[in-house]
Amino acid sequence: MEGWIIDLQILNNKAIVWFRTVKGNVLRIIKEYKPWLYTPRKSLEYSIFNNDMIHVESIKKKIFPNNRGKFLKLTFSDLKLYKIAKEKLKNVYDSDLLHSQKFLFKENLIPLAKYNYYKGELKLIDHRHNVKPPNLSYMFLSVNVYNGKIKGFSYIFDDIKDNVKGSEEYVLRELAYITQKVNPDIFLVNRNNDFLKLLVSRVRIYYEYYTLGRSKVNVRKLKDYRRIVSGRLVFPFHSFMSMGIAGLEEHCRFSMLPPNIAFRWTAGRLVDSRQCYVAYRKGYVIPPSENLNLIIRTAWEIHLYDKGGVLQTPIVGLHENIAVLDFESMFPNIIIKYNVSYETVRKDKVVKRPRGLLVDVVEPFLKRRLYFKHLKKNADEPYRSWADQRQKELKLLLVSCYGYSGNNFNRFGNPLTFEWINRISRITMSKVYKIVRLEGFKIIYSDTDSIFIKREDASKEDFEELACRISKATKLPIKVDRIYKFLVLLPSKNNNIRGVGKRYYGRLLDGSLDYKGIELNRHDTPEYIKETQLKLIKTLLKGENTEDVYRNIDTCRKIIKEAIEELRTGRVPAEKLVLRKTLRKKEYRVLVPHYIAARQLILNKYTQENIIEFIYINNRHKNPMRRVQAWQLYDGRSYDRQKYIKLLLYSSKTILSFFSNL
Amino acid sequence: MGRITNSFRIKLDEAVIRIDRELIDNLINKERKYAFSKVVKAWFEEANALQSFSQPYIYGSLTLLSIIDLQAKINRLEERIKRLERMFDGRLDNRPTDTKQ
Numbered sequence: 001m002e003g004w005i006i007d008l009q010i011l012n013n014k015a016i017v018w019f020r021t022v023k024g025n026v027l028r029i030i031k032e033y034k035p036w037l038y039t040p041r042k043s044l045e046y047s048i049f050n051n052d053m054i055h056v057e058s059i060k061k062k063i064f065p066n067n068r069g070k071f072l073k074l075t076f077s078d079l080k081l082y083k084i085a086k087e088k089l090k091n092v093y094d095s096d097l098l099h100s101q102k103f104l105f106k107e108n109l110i111p112l113a114k115y116n117y118y119k120g121e122l123k124l125i126d127h128r129h130n131v132k133p134p135n136l137s138y139m140f141l142s143v144n145v146y147n148g149k150i151k152g153f154s155y156i157f158d159d160i161k162d163n164v165k166g167s168e169e170y171v172l173r174e175l176a177y178i179t180q181k182v183n184p185d186i187f188l189v190n191r192n193n194d195f196l197k198l199l200v201s202r203v204r205i206y207y208e209y210y211t212l213g214r215s216k217v218n219v220r221k222l223k224d225y226r227r228i229v230s231g232r233l234v235f236p237f238h239s240f241m242s243m244g245i246a247g248l249e250e251h252c253r254f255s256m257l258p259p260n261i262a263f264r265w266t267a268g269r270l271v272d273s274r275q276c277y278v279a280y281r282k283g284y285v286i287p288p289s290e291n292l293n294l295i296i297r298t299a300w301e302i303h304l305y306d307k308g309g310v311l312q313t314p315i316v317g318l319h320e321n322i323a324v325l326d327f328e329s330m331f332p333n334i335i336i337k338y339n340v341s342y343e344t345v346r347k348d349k350v351v352k353r354p355r356g357l358l359v360d361v362v363e364p365f366l367k368r369r370l371y372f373k374h375l376k377k378n379a380d381e382p383y384r385s386w387a388d389q390r391q392k393e394l395k396l397l398l399v400s401c402y403g404y405s406g407n408n409f410n411r412f413g414n415p416l417t418f419e420w421i422n423r424i425s426r427i428t429m430s431k432v433y434k435i436v437r438l439e440g441f442k443i444i445y446s447d448t449d450s451i452f453i454k455r456e457d458a459s460k461e462d463f464e465e466l467a468c469r470i471s472k473a474t475k476l477p478i479k480v481d482r483i484y485k486f487l488v489l490l491p492s493k494n495n496n497i498r499g500v501g502k503r504y505y506g507r508l509l510d511g512s513l514d515y516k517g518i519e520l521n522r523h524d525t526p527e528y529i530k531e532t533q534l535k536l537i538k539t540l541l542k543g544e545n546t547e548d549v550y551r552n553i554d555t556c557r558k559i560i561k562e563a564i565e566e567l568r569t570g571r572v573p574a575e576k577l578v579l580r581k582t583l584r585k586k587e588y589r590v591l592v593p594h595y596i597a598a599r600q601l602i603l604n605k606y607t608q609e610n611i612i613e614f615i616y617i618n619n620r621h622k623n624p625m626r627r628v629q630a631w632q633l634y635d636g637r638s639y640d641r642q643k644y645i646k647l648l649l650y651s652s653k654t655i656l657s658f659f660s661n662l
Numbered sequence: 663m664g665r666i667t668n669s670f671r672i673k674l675d676e677a678v679i680r681i682d683r684e685l686i687d688n689l690i691n692k693e694r695k696y697a698f699s700k701v702v703k704a705w706f707e708e709a710n711a712l713q714s715f716s717q718p719y720i721y722g723s724l725t726l727l728s729i730i731d732l733q734a735k736i737n738r739l740e741e742r743i744k745r746l747e748r749m750f751d752g753r754l755d756n757r758p759t760d761t762k763q
Contacts, residue, residue, distance in 0.1 A: 300718070303716070303718050304716055307670070307713065307714075308669055308670075310710060310713075310714075311671070311709070311710060311713075312709075312710045313706050313707055313708075313709050313710065315707070426714070430714075446710075497699060497702070497703045497706075498702075498703070498706045499706070499707075
């Protein structure tokens with residue numbers, strides 16, 4: 001039977017693996033699990049411990065980075081004993097891994113990868129570069145909570161749509177009933193991670209036994225509230241959709257964690273999990289999760305070496321014929337090529353042997369990412385989206401490998417590692433600068449692993465040839481990422497003579513527009529303002545040369561005037577003026593507009609969501625509660641025209657401030 | 663999280679704010695105040711070079727860069743003066759080239 005591991009539950013001395021078959025059945029596979037610890041042999045006589053409940057074995061293990069030692073391996077047949085031993089023994093290894101990590105590491109099982117289950121054995125049949133994710137079933141669940149009580153819910157499952165209202169007891173009973181009926185693998189809910197906690201606290205009032213997951217649980221005795229849905233997965237809708245099941249699969253493959261944890265954990269913790277897995281497979285004992293990361297050095301040495309990547313301040317203004325050369329995954333490539341890892345870096349050099357732990361962590365996933373990145377360009381939908389989700393998540397994880405390398409919570413960490421990565425990147429970039437200047441190009445901006453260059457007469461082939469030359473000289477892959485016909489590098493918002501990184505807009509050779517760090521990229525800019533800003537860029541960058549661009553300024557001014565007139569006379573439909581902001585805290589000290597809108601929704605018995613939509617009604621009103629109106633409550637009254645004109649002028653200024661005064 | 667030293671950009675920003683507040687705000691001469699904005703522009707443009715310079719005292723690096731920037735400006739002005747002088751001479755002297763001494 002083919003399928004995927006979708007959930008894992010550890011009970012006393014067994015692991016329950018929830019296996020979802022390709023045909024849609026769910027198997028509950030029970031496997032033996034016995035937790036273990038290592039303690040140095042010197043610290044303990046094994047006769048003290050050896051009994052029926054604890055199996056003791058004397059064993060030689062590797063200690064990270066370069067040592068070996070004699071250990072006692074204590075294997076427990078009971079989780080409670082394991083917990084007691086962990087607390088009592090001072091010097092222990094492999095102790096702060098989760099039980100699910102230990103089980104999956106030992107069995108070498110990858111959640112969400114494809115397995116064949118036959119005669120009690122799980123055999124990996126997964127094609128390494130299969131882009132199609134597991135075809136799990138989803139149930140979209142919008143829960144209505146008011147005053148901490150669950151008042152109702154609406155759901156979508158395939159073609160079925162319905163909503164349930166009534167007493168809380170009835171709503172909860174219906175939720176369990178419908179779930180059993182449609183049997184989804186994943187709940188996508190409109191709430192944060194605290195949803196299950198709330199659900200358990202409410203269910204406990206009415207029921208002793210409750211079945212929302214794939215097994216009945218006694219909710220009143222439930223210690224881990226997530227177990228209420230064992231066998232199913234629950235994710236917040238908004239954060240899950242960008243990652244998708246394909247992205248989640250990459251998290252699981254990388255971290256060797258069950259999906260519900262792989263989704264929740266930060267990138268740093270996922271990197272830690274991967275490192276532990278690699279170290280476990282290489283025969284190391286796993287050290288405790290924190291280390292001091294102290295390398296004794298003089299302040300002068302720290303000053304010399306503790307530096308970030310190279311950033312050349314952008315030359316503010318309009319530029320013509322610009323190419324962006326971008327190193328492909330520069331930091332992961334540096335790690336692999338130079339064998340940069342915790343155990344290979346010294347103050348003055350990076351040694352070639354032994355092969356670093358970090359290299360083993362990074363290399364397979366870098367290959368995987370590049371495969372999906374290139375596949376994305378040639379594949380059709382939905383394969384393109386899947387490949388994109390995969391490569392995006394892998395990019396984040398790979399960058400985190402670098403970022404996490406000097407972190408205090410990195411159990412293998414060593415600050416020299418990330419210093420060396422930065423140092424090599426700086427040396428590489430200075431080589432690049434020399435080559436670029438020798439070939440007669442001008443650098444107008446560069447940021448860590450990409451470089452913006454121009455030369456009036458340069459063709460696409462010239463840029464590509466240059467990239468080739470750089471690649472040969474640095475032995476790192478670099479490519480022409482994009483070529484702009486025109487590019488405007490913008491100054492800082494606070495200081496108009498100073499250029500800042502990642503803030504520009506331009507027209508590419510194929511006529512499409514590219515922009516970064518401006519209002520168009522922001523989620524909280526109203527649609528109308530975005531449309532106008534886009535129109536301004538399109539108009540401004542029309543033409544064949546820079547003189548044409550300067551000539552377009554008058555047309556842009558006209559566009560702004562027309563837009564102001566439309567706003568002033570109230571001709572812009574209110575739908576286009578809605579702002580969307582994420583509510584990041586429960587309480588705000590200052591009554592910011594989106595918090596006011598959220599309060600209005602609660603007062604009107606609406607379910608509070610994370611993304612708040614609102615419209616400015618009267619931004620100068622004395623009563624802050626009347627300055628904005630939540631979009632769900634909007635009654636069609638006139639909006640604050642002055643405020644929107646101000647927003648429009650602000651966004652137009654971003655585009656035109658370099659060229660002229662508005 | 664393990665990193666001991668601040669980013670150079672932060673150090674530069676802090677230095678500029680400090681010079682602005684404690685020195686430039688107290689200057690009497692307005693021209694000098696205005697000149698500061700141009701000096702700062704050169705610092706930001708060359709931030710990358712300043713960052714890679716191992717001199718630990720940032721104000722020393724900034725002063726050194728400003729001296730270099732001033733010399734570059736002087737060179738530019740000298741070139742311009744020479745060009746203007748040549749143009750000026752040429753305009754007064756309209757004799758044919760072969761009759762010139």
